[in-house]
Amino acid sequence: xxxxxxIKFRVKRQDNPxxxxxxxxxxxxxxxxxxxILCLRxxxxxxxxxxGTPTTPVAWESSCLEEVCGICTMVINGKVRxxxxxxxDQLGTEISVEPMRKFPVVRDLMVDRxxxxxxxxxxxxxxxxxxxxxxxxxxxxxxDVQKEGxxxxxxxxxxxxxxxxxxxxxxxDFVGAMAINQVRLFNSHPLGAMNSKDRLxxxxxxxxxxxxxxxxxxxxxxxxxxxxxxxxxxxxxxxTQYIFGFLKK
Amino acid sequence: MPNPKPKFIVVGGGLAGLMxxxxxxxxxxxxxxxxxxxxxxxxxVCAQGGINASVNTKGEGDSPWIHFEETILGGDFLxxxxxxxxxxxxxxxxxxxxxxxxxxxNRTAEGLIDFRRFGGTRFHxxxxxxxxxxxxxxxxxxxxxxxxEADGKVTRYEGWEFLSAVIDDGGTAxxxxxxxLSNFEIRAFRGDATVFATGGPGMIYGRSTNSMICTGSAxxxxxxxxxxxxxxxxxxxxxxxxxGEDKNRLISEAVRGEGGRLWTMKDGKRWYFLEExxxxxxxxxxxxxxxxxIFKVVRELKLGIDGKDVVYLDISHIERKILDEKLGxxxxxxxxxxxxxxxxxxxxxxxxxHYSMGGIYINAKHMTNVPGIMAAGECxxxxxxxxxxxxxxxxxxIQGGLVTAAxxxxxxxxxxxxxxxxxxxxxxxxxxxxxxxxxxxLRRRGKENPYQIWEEMGEEMTDKVTVVRYNDxxxxxxxxxxxxQARVKQVNVSDVSKWANQPLxxxxxxxxxxxxxxxxxxxxxxxxxSRGAHYKPDxxxxxxxxxxxxxxxxxxxxxxxxxxxxxDISLIKPRERKY
Numbered sequence: 001x002x003x004x005x006x007i008k009f010r011v012k013r014q015d016n017p018x019x020x021x022x023x024x025x026x027x028x029x030x031x032x033x034x035x036x037i038l039c040l041r042x043x044x045x046x047x048x049x050x051x052g053t054p055t056t057p058v059a060w061e062s063s064c065l066e067e068v069c070g071i072c073t074m075v076i077n078g079k080v081r082x083x084x085x086x087x088x089d090q091l092g093t094e095i096s097v098e099p100m101r102k103f104p105v106v107r108d109l110m111v112d113r114x115x116x117x118x119x120x121x122x123x124x125x126x127x128x129x130x131x132x133x134x135x136x137x138x139x140x141x142x143x144d145v146q147k148e149g150x151x152x153x154x155x156x157x158x159x160x161x162x163x164x165x166x167x168x169x170x171x172x173d174f175v176g177a178m179a180i181n182q183v184r185l186f187n188s189h190p191l192g193a194m195n196s197k198d199r200l201x202x203x204x205x206x207x208x209x210x211x212x213x214x215x216x217x218x219x220x221x222x223x224x225x226x227x228x229x230x231x232x233x234x235x236x237x238x239x240t241q242y243i244f245g246f247l248k249k
Numbered sequence: 250m251p252n253p254k255p256k257f258i259v260v261g262g263g264l265a266g267l268m269x270x271x272x273x274x275x276x277x278x279x280x281x282x283x284x285x286x287x288x289x290x291x292x293x294v295c296a297q298g299g300i301n302a303s304v305n306t307k308g309e310g311d312s313p314w315i316h317f318e319e320t321i322l323g324g325d326f327l328x329x330x331x332x333x334x335x336x337x338x339x340x341x342x343x344x345x346x347x348x349x350x351x352x353x354x355n356r357t358a359e360g361l362i363d364f365r366r367f368g369g370t371r372f373h374x375x376x377x378x379x380x381x382x383x384x385x386x387x388x389x390x391x392x393x394x395x396x397x398e399a400d401g402k403v404t405r406y407e408g409w410e411f412l413s414a415v416i417d418d419g420g421t422a423x424x425x426x427x428x429x430l431s432n433f434e435i436r437a438f439r440g441d442a443t444v445f446a447t448g449g450p451g452m453i454y455g456r457s458t459n460s461m462i463c464t465g466s467a468x469x470x471x472x473x474x475x476x477x478x479x480x481x482x483x484x485x486x487x488x489x490x491x492x493g494e495d496k497n498r499l500i501s502e503a504v505r506g507e508g509g510r511l512w513t514m515k516d517g518k519r520w521y522f523l524e525e526x527x528x529x530x531x532x533x534x535x536x537x538x539x540x541x542x543i544f545k546v547v548r549e550l551k552l553g554i555d556g557k558d559v560v561y562l563d564i565s566h567i568e569r570k571i572l573d574e575k576l577g578x579x580x581x582x583x584x585x586x587x588x589x590x591x592x593x594x595x596x597x598x599x600x601x602x603h604y605s606m607g608g609i610y611i612n613a614k615h616m617t618n619v620p621g622i623m624a625a626g627e628c629x630x631x632x633x634x635x636x637x638x639x640x641x642x643x644x645x646x647i648q649g650g651l652v653t654a655a656x657x658x659x660x661x662x663x664x665x666x667x668x669x670x671x672x673x674x675x676x677x678x679x680x681x682x683x684x685x686x687x688x689x690x691l692r693r694r695g696k697e698n699p700y701q702i703w704e705e706m707g708e709e710m711t712d713k714v715t716v717v718r719y720n721d722x723x724x725x726x727x728x729x730x731x732x733x734q735a736r737v738k739q740v741n742v743s744d745v746s747k748w749a750n751q752p753l754x755x756x757x758x759x760x761x762x763x764x765x766x767x768x769x770x771x772x773x774x775x776x777x778x779s780r781g782a783h784y785k786p787d788x789x790x791x792x793x794x795x796x797x798x799x800x801x802x803x804x805x806x807x808x809x810x811x812x813x814x815x816x817d818i819s820l821i822k823p824r825e826r827k828y
Contacts, residue, residue, distance in 0.1 A: 016748045033586075037495050044700045044752065047743045056744040057700075059751050061286070063460040065496040066582050068384055069290040084495075085585050106431050107749035114407075117287060121399050126392035127351045132271060134342035138349045140360030147574070150353040150379055153388070157289050189351050 005030035005093055008050075009039050011058050012098040014105050021105075025050045036076055036083040036097060037062055040109075060109035067223060070158035074099055074109045080163040080221055100163045113159050119179040123202045127192045139190045152185045152231065154224045161218035161228060173207030177218035180209060181231040187238060200235075200242045209239055255661030256668055257281070258425055258440035260411045260467060262288030264383075264643060265626025266446030267390035268650020269657070274397040276658060281438050283406045283427050285462050288391045292448050292460040293646070296383025297579060298367060298503035299375035300347075300643040302340035306357065306364055311372040313337040318821060320641060323369040323535050324606070324634020325781035325791060326823040327480070327799065329816055332613050332631055336648040343647045344376050350389040353378045355575065365575070366506040368639040369535040369828075375640040380503055380578035386643060410754065411467045412683045414443065414474055414622060415676055422621030423668040426679045428687075430754060433747040435683050437676035439668040441661035444615075444653050445471065446626040446646075449605045452758075453766045454715075455707015457602035458490050458499040468609050468628050469761025472768065476617045478802040478809075479630030480607035481765065482772035485637055485782050486716050487603035488539035489562050489596075491587060497601035498582055500562060502639040505532040507575055509564045511543070512595070513552050522546050530828045537636040537782040538828060540600040544716045547599070554597065561595035602715060604642065606633040606782065607769070610801055614656040615649065623657055625649030630799070635781020690753050695739030699756040702733055702740070706759075706766060714770050718785050723774040727767060731808070734763050768802045768809045775811055776800065793823055 007028040014021040027050040028042045044057040062072040065084040072083040075098040077091055088095070103111035141149075161177040162168045168176050183199045186192035203209045209232065218228040257273050259266045262284035270280050284291065303316040316337040321328055348354055348362060354376050355363040364373040378385040397403045408430050415424045415437060424439040447467035451459025472478050489504070489511070490497040505511070511532055512521045523542055524531045534542075543560055547553035554561060564572060572580055572592055583591045609617055609624035611631060616623050625646070632645040661667075706729075713719075713726040737760055742752040778792035779785055798813040 015746070031494065033494065035495065041495070041700065045698055045704075054743070056746075057752055059749050063286060063290050063292070063462050064295050065461065065493075066295065066498050067585065068381065068578075069286075069294050069460065071286060071290045087586075087588075089588075110431075110749055112431075113287070117289075117395075120392075121395055124396075124399075126396045127349065127389075128396070129346075129349050129393070131275060132346050132393075135345065135349065137345045137362075141356050142360055143356040143358065146353055146356045150355075153351075153353050153378075153385065154381065156294070156384065157287070186351065191349055192351060 007039060007088060007093045007095060010096040011043070011108065013058070013108050014099070016107055017105060024055060030088065030093065032089065034088040036086040036088070036095065037065060037072065039088070039095065040083065058109065059107040068156055070156040073158045073160060075101065080160045081223060082158065100159060102163045102168050103159065116157060116159050116162065116178065119175040120182060122175060123179045123183050124195065124198050125179070125182040125186055127186065127189060128195050129191065141190065149185065149188055152181055152226060155181060155226055156224065158223060160221040160223060164217040164221040166215050166217070167211050167213050172211060174211035175203070175207050177228040177232060180212070180235050181226060181228055184231040184235050196238070197242060200239050203235065203239060209236055250662045252441065252662050252664045252667040255441040255658070255664070256439055257657060257661065258283065258438050258443040259446060260425065260443060261446035261448060261626065261628070262391070262407070263291035263293035263446060263448055263626060264386060264390060264646035265649045266444070267387070267394050268647050269444050269446060269625060269654045270403055271390065271393050271397070272650060272654030273658065274402040276654070278402070278658070280403050281406060281440070282394070282403055283409050283411060283438070285408070285410050285430065287407045288394070288405070289388060291387060292463050293387040294384045295458070295460060295499065296643055297380045297499060297501035298506070299365060299377035299382045299640045300344065300386065301367070301374050301638070301640040302344045302376060302644070303337065303372070303374055304341045304344060304362070304364065306361055307373045309372050311374055313340065315372065316340065316374060319370045320638055321634070321821050322826055323638040324636055325826050326634065326793070326797065326818060327780060327816055328632060328634030329613065330818060330820040334820060336632060336645060339648055339651065340644055343644065347386055347389055350393060352385045352389045355379065365503060366533060368502050368505070368533045368539070370638070371530070375503070375506065377503065377575070379574070380501055380576045383643065411447070411470065413470050413679060414619070415679045416474060416619065417671065417675060420619065422619055423671045424676065426683050428683070431749050433687070433750065435680050437680050439671065439676070440621070441664055441668045442621055442623060442657035444657055445609060445622065445624045445628055447628045449627040450762065450765050451602055452703070453706065453762050453769070454602040454710045455704055456493070456497050456711065458487060458497050464758045464762055465765045466758040466761040469764045471609065471622065472764060472802070472804050473761070475804065476619050476622060477610035478608065478765070478768050479610035480772070480800050481768040481802055482776055482800060483606035483635050483782055484602060484715070484769060485536055485604040485606060486540045486600045488536055488543055488600050489598040490601035490603070491583065491597065492558070492599050492601070493586065498586060499603065500583070500596060500598055501579055502536070504562060504564055504576060504579060507564070507571060508567050509562055511560055511562055513546055513554060513560045515552055520552070527828050534828045535636055535638060537784070540716050541784060543600055558599045559597045560599065562598045563595035564591055565593055565595060600716060602711065604637055606630070606635065606637050607772070615653040616656060616660065620660070623653050625653040635783060687747070687753065690742060690756055691745055693738065693740050693742065695741055697736050697740040699737065699740045699742065699752060699759050702736055703759055706730065706733055706763065710766060714773055716784060718773050718783065719787065720774060720785070723770055727770045727774065730763055730767050730770060737763065764804070771809045772800045772802060772811060791826070797823065
């Protein structure tokens, strides 16, 4: 007879941005194929800690549940990753969950990642099209170029790379690997390339590419295996060439 | 022009919402964009397979007219036709626009945009970016909105939820009231035209292929305020999803478009049932037909794999290179969540609630019955009739954005008196009303748990209001829903704070979900025919004489009041729907 397994589920709680964090433990009946999302849902249906003390349901964000929206990023057993793809069968029955470390906590596991989107404005991560009206087909693209572009474009704004980067902290404005990869992506698009220099200039300023310390934590943490280190190296090369081109004048 | 500087609000930051914002900002206007989550997290990000356009790159003789015809047939003749024709004609220009914006569409050997096959057609008409086309398009539009944001044309209110519209004594909407989901600030936004692009109601079914934010709550709130809801009973059940305890994860139709085959075991042999029953379209019959076929195989013939609610979707025979280049994202999902490699073993799938053809009632200009309120995208009821063809959804969102922005501009500029001039009192009163509502929720001290009530609603809807519908079961479902509505009044939200109080937010959404659930159920109960995704074994045929009409639901305190409207079939005469 198989014994009912119990998951010891510890959550680092924080009631609001100014409150002190504290840990709570929940005991959750195990079921096959469970993920951390289902563990968190148990705290909504049965908001009691393991010793029966009533508490509030854990606050966290989730949406797609299939690792394409990036919203459920949190630190699980010490590693920053998405909760939806964190399967109990792979984690074991002792699971600890905390909010991301480099973003301000809103409540419990909810953090404010607006910094991430602000960096996209800073590096002008868009194509400067003339307009949305009918202008006919764009340029032809070699399938190999598309493959490389597609692989870079899989970034789903989760923030893992920022969370593990030693240079991303409250003493610096470093934009992080994500924004630098976006610069490489847009600079490689035939129309996006027309505004390369705007993006490179953005990375030459405060919090730009010079702040990268080459720890290479980013590529280890990226759930989509985006070649972040290659992107940073490539953009570094573009910035250097741009500076030399400027100096020659 | 009486109102030269109109104010616009767009609620919802998916494809349809963002396209509307872009068109309005391009025309020089400022827009307030309200979204529950950062726009890149919108449910559009989950779309996998692709977007349709009759570019005819394969030289097959495809054309927008054929695309239009196949869409109308796919919808079992319930769609208003002229709008669909416009959509199909604009489609190629949308693909080119998206390409220029940076969408990484797959390419042919010559470097042109590649197209693949999809359900309900025999032409290669679906442009795709790997198997993550939704994310690609959503991001491209979000980037363009960011560009306008940097220029001061768009203000984002991400992490805010729409609560209710502000409607004046003359019945015209002059704006909305929304709430910040972190600090619970409730404020009014003035708007001459507000466009709702709030997506589908999958959460009503508990488990679906939808995201957690797809509650249909905004549509429910509008419905309670007098906005009509069209064709609610037409819910698409996608034939192939991975059943999960938290969600049914979609396996795109694109898999079958690239050669994937559905089968089960019969008499000790593999039985490719769709290929046998539908020799012409095989695995690419439209979704309603595929889902019914799977239900017949599993529930009626009792031939599910291991006797369970499972059939196999097999891609193990397809070249690995093609799988990686064209279906990569889907393979990733299956490997991650099922721990199996679909290039070696067949995938275990079953039908799941996926999309709503029905939605907020709008006319051809995307205007609802309340002036100042418009809708676009999955949350509106147009374009897809009784069943949507795959890869037409992303298309209808872009078309919707295009038409809605133009209509909003025309309507708002022509107003005698703009929202700016409207008296503050009605906005202040509505804000106070919503604040009181929050307080009332916090005072509920019953024994019920809103998440458990939600699970019960989902189970009932999935059991009784999906592929196979019976009138006695639909009656039961409606009774269950009204009982749940009473029980929600008895919840204890378990959290008394006004800071990021998710159970409170969820309970508000739950009340709105229950209203839409009743619209769906009662619409299904009343419609005694089978058409598209709506199937009743007791009324197995399509009945054009009595039922070629759209259902229009109006809120009353006792429940939905249904009326019917003729369908515009001026371009293609209805004929038998056979594949």
